[in-house]
Amino acid sequence: MAPFSWTVREGSIVGPVVMREYVYDVPDKEPVEGQELYLSNGSGPWRVIYLESAPNQPRSPYNILVVEQVY
Numbered sequence: 001m002a003p004f005s006w007t008v009r010e011g012s013i014v015g016p017v018v019m020r021e022y023v024y025d026v027p028d029k030e031p032v033e034g035q036e037l038y039l040s041n042g043s044g045p046w047r048v049i050y051l052e053s054a055p056n057q058p059r060s061p062y063n064i065l066v067v068e069q070v071y
Helices: none
Strands: 004-012 017-022 046-052 066-069
Touching: none
Parallel strands: 004 066
Antiparallel strands: 004 017, 046 066
């Protein structure tokens, strides 16, 4: 299966967009809640607080990754 393309939002599912079309850089894996990561635009660290994905649609704009900044 192709890697997911995520719309990354800060704080909530309707929060500001941090990045569009983010692809997790670990082959055959996707981010999980509680994980800390840096985005490919150089921002971070971020903690994943929620994920929502469209079934069988890895390139959907409705694949949403909600993050919060790690201080």
